[in-house]
């Protein structure tokens with residue numbers, strides 16, 4: 001190992017790190033400042049998005065059409081509340097109501113008292 005500071009071992013070092021990461025002073029980096037459970041602010045170094053590795057923030061959701069479709073498919077359970085199913089139920093209710101009305105009209109015209117209405 002080549003140590004350039006052999007004569008001054010405690011002198012401030014400069015240059016690239018041994019692991020090839022860029023040099024920098026951790027005391028000067030931007031901080032996360034997320035609110036902590038103790039009420040203070042997080043002091044971990046911030047990433048590009050302004051938060052640290054532990055407070056990266058919530059997902060902003062799928063962006064691509066494929067991603068949106070994947071999320072939509074994962075939320076689909078049984079189709080009970082799809083537009084098509086609700087419209088079908090609405091039509092069935094309307095049909096039952098019109099049948100009840102028709103039976104009532106027949107009863108009145110024939111003088112009968114039979115009815116399907118509760």
Ligand SMILES: [Zn+2]
Nearest residue numbers: 032042052055
């Ligand atoms: Zn943080």
